[in-house]
Amino acid sequence: MTYNLTKEFLEYEYLIKKKSATIIAKEVGCSIYPIYRLLRKYKIPIRGISEANKGSINRTKYKKKVISRDYIYIRCPNHPNRTTGNYVLEHRLVVEKSLKRYLHPNEIVHHINGNRQDNRLCNLAVVTPNNHERHTLLKIAQKRIRKLERQLKGD
Secondary structure, eight states: OOOOOOHHHHIIIIIISOOOHHHHHHHHTSOHHHHHHHHHHTTOOOOOHHHHTTTSOOGGGSOEEEOSTTOEEEEOTTOTTOOTTSEEEHHHHHHHHHHTSOOOTTOEEEETTSOTTOOOGGGEEEEOHHHHHHHHHHHHHHHHHHHHHHHHHHO
């Protein structure tokens, strides 16, 4: 299968907006391999893993713990929004570091790919509670539709 992705599109998404190849592939509806092939073809410099993970928290420095529902917590005894056990959700820390401010309690950090332990900055988005509910319901509906489509093809 071929994908008609222009050099300008990839430069804008990958270099300007700093999206990962994985995120671009998901938005376009293909695997990451055609994205990397086109990046090389168009001579667009591919970011290394350390640059791709820029903005994420170096977990080895901090005491981490998976407390509930697959979320990663980091021990931060001085954080204003810490839990009673002095832990803060890692994805909130990553976004706060990027924004250079604490998040308000009504701000929700959404994991774009749905993986609660993927706390790379490119996978996180700050949303309102209404928008977050809309994102979540949409993903659930899409997942259910894909499952039903697979069942229909199997019959």
